[in-house]
Amino acid sequence: MSQPLHASDSASASTPPFSICVYCGSRSGVAAAFVHAAREVGHWIGSRGGQLVYGGGNAGLMGVVADATLAAGGTVIGVIPQALVDKEFAKRDCTELHVVDSMHDRKRLMAERAGAFLALAGGIGTLEELFEAWTWRQLGYHAKPVGILDTDGYYGPMLAFLRSSVAHGFMNDWQMDLVRIGSEPDALLQALVAESTPASAQDLSQI
Template identity: 50%
Template sequence: MTLSLCVYCGSRDGDLPLFRQSAVDVGDSIGRRGWRLVYGGGSTGLMGAVADAALQAGAEVLGVIPEKLMVREMGHGGVTELQVVGNMHERKHQMALHSDAFVALPGGIGTMEEIFEVWTWRQLGYHRKALGLLNVGGYYDELLRFIERSKDHGFLWPDVQELLLVDTDAERLLDRLAAEADRLKTNTPPDEALVASGGVSDQI
C-alpha cells in the first residue's frame, strides 16, 4: 500500500551517530517502499537527514514549517513541497491531515510533544491512524518506563498504551506501522469512517 508517513524527529543530530543513522534508514526505507514522507520541513539535524535520504531514495517529501522557524531550522529548499505556515498549531494540523501514520525518532521536547499529541487524538477518537516510536540506542527507555508507571498508577489504560507501537529496529517498525495502517483502513467501523477520512480535520 502507498502510505504517507509523518516523521517527528530532532532538528539536531544528538550525541550518537546512531541517531542520525536511524533517520537515514527511515528516510531510505520510505523511498524504497514507494511511500511519501511528511515532516517538519527543516534541513538540519535528523529532520534534514530523513528528508535527504527519502529524496535520494525517490520519495515524495512534504515539509511543513512555521515562518518563525524558517531561519532556525533552515527550511529545506529541495523537498517536493514546502508549506510555510503561520504557527506551530497549523504546522501540526497540516502534518496530521496529510499523513496515514506517525512515527517519532530521537528528538527533544518538541518531538515528544508531537507524538504524544497524536497519541492523545487517537485515544479520543479524532483519528484512526497508526502510531510508532523508534527507540534506538535506548534513547526512549526512561520515557517508556514513565509510560509504564502511568499505567501502573491508573492514569493510562493498557489498551491506550498498546496504541503506540514501539521498536528498536527501523525496518521492523515500519512494517508494523504499515500493517496497522492497513488494518485500521480496512476495519474502520461505519460510525468512525468520517474520522478516518479526515472529516474531523478542523478539530485536530
C-alpha cells in the same frame, strides 16, 4: 492557512502508496546510531515510493531523514511556520514545502497529510508532537497508527515512566497499546504501513 512555498510538478503526478509523518530532532544527538536510524527510515520510505511528511527543517535528524527519502526516490512534504522560514531553517528542496501561520497549523496539516506517525529520537518538540498524535488517537480524532523507534534505548526511561503512570492509575494498558514500539526500522515501518489509513481518512479541522 497553508501557502506552498515550493511544489514540484511531479508531486501531483501520482499518489504514493503510503505516507508517514516522522517526528524527530532538529539536532543529530551524540550517538551516531541516531543519524543511522534516521537515514534508514528515510531510505526505507523513499525506496518503496513512499511519502515522508515532516516539519520542513534542514538541520539534525530532520534534514537526514528528508535527504535520505529524496535520495531513494520518495517524495517529501515539509510543513513549517513562517517564523522558521524567516530564520532560514526551511529545507527548500522538499517535493512540497508548505508555509503556515502557526505551530498548531503545522501539526494539523502534517497529521492530515499522513497515514501513520513515527517518532525518532528528539527533544521536547518531538515529544510534544508524539504525545499530541497519541492523544488525538486516544480521543478518536484519527485512527492512524503511531510508532516509536527506540534507537539505542533512547525512549526506555520515558516508556518506564509511562508504565508507572499505568501502575498509578492515571493511564490504562489500552492507551499504551495504541503505540507500536520497536528498535528496528524495517519491522516497525512495515507494521505502520500495514495499519495505515488514507491520509484523508479523518477531518482534523475540528481540532
